[in-house]
Amino acid sequence: DIQMTQSPSSVSASVGDRVTITCRASQGISSWLAWYQQKPGKAPKLLIYAASSLQSGVPSRFSGSGSGTDFTLTISSLQPEDFATYYCQQANSFLWTFGQGTKVEIK
Amino acid sequence: QVQLVQSGAEVKKPGASVKVSCKASGYTFTSYGISWVRQAPGQGLEWMGWISAYNGNTNYAQKLQGRVTMTTDTSTSTAYMELRSLRSDDTAVYYCARVTRLDAFDIWGQGTMVTVSS
Numbered sequence A: 001d002i003q004m005t006q007s008p009s010s011v012s013a014s015v016g017d018r019v020t021i022t023c024r025a026s027q028g029i030s031s032w033l034a035w036y037q038q039k040p041g042k043a044p045k046l047l048i049y050a051a052s053s054l055q056s057g058v059p060s061r062f063s064g065s066g067s068g069t070d071f072t073l074t075i076s077s078l079q080p081e082d083f084a085t086y087y088c089q090q091a092n093s094f095l096w097t098f099g100q101g102t103k104v105e106i107k
Numbered sequence B: 001q002v003q004l005v006q007s008g009a010e011v012k013k014p015g016a017s018v019k020v021s022c023k024a025s026g027y028t029f030t031s032y033g034i035s036w037v038r039q040a041p042g043q044g045l046e047w048m049g050w051i052s053a054y055n056g057n058t059n060y061a062q063k064l065q066g067r068v069t070m071t072t073d074t075s076t077s078t079a080y081m082e083l084r085s086l087r088s089d090d091t092a093v094y095y096c097a098r099v100t101r102l103d104a105f106d107i108w109g110q111g112t113m114v115t116v117s118s
Helices: none
Strands: A004-007 A010-013 A019-025 A033-038 A045-049 A062-067 A070-075 A085-092 A095-098 A102-106 B003-006 B010-012 B018-025 B033-039 B046-052 B058-060 B068-073 B078-083 B092-099 B105-108 B112-116
Touching: A004 A085, A010 A019, A019 A033, A019 A085, A019 A102, A033 A062, A045 A062, A045 B105, A070 A085, A095 B046, B003 B092, B003 B105, B010 B018, B018 B033, B018 B092, B018 B112, B033 B068, B046 B068, B046 B078, B046 B092, B058 B068, B078 B092
Parallel strands: A010 A102, B010 B112
Antiparallel strands: A004 A019, A019 A070, A033 A045, A033 A085, A062 A070, A085 A095, A085 A102, B003 B018, B018 B078, B033 B046, B033 B092, B046 B058, B068 B078, B092 B105, B092 B112
């Protein structure tokens, strides 16, 4: 199975900060990577698919990059509604794996 | 609008089975797959398996093989996930999600809490 390792596990940041979360796959996955945002008590929400494609309706301050084994989610200017937990997810031959999550907290 | 609506919360005893439903609306059900994801209290997301709503093909997470079965009923646009031989560590919120052609999960159900307790 392909393992996904996210870092950091948590980050404290202020409104307006640039935040970067990384995700590393245990083997190459081309661009089969998605990013999700989850708020407490809610279902996850798709932000980025195919490593760098922005899901419809998602603000442009969110961006994704990378291919192969190393990927990045960037929030260019953190907004109050962005405090949440973020997960990366890989897809490989109808098998999926999530990273362990990164909690973005208020500094 | 496109949505997935799941069945209500369940409380089960250890060793029992649970079957959760996920009714789709607002899109052509057989054009997308459905995945199931669970989240234990305070924990991260765990992918459980996938089913093609087109032909019923399935793929399950290795750790759940033999205990989980996913099915669909195309006449009612409903997907089902059955988990057997329940244990306390199966206590979690269970989500269904629509799988896009680029293998991302773009629409999610509201979640179903399953509690396993004696």
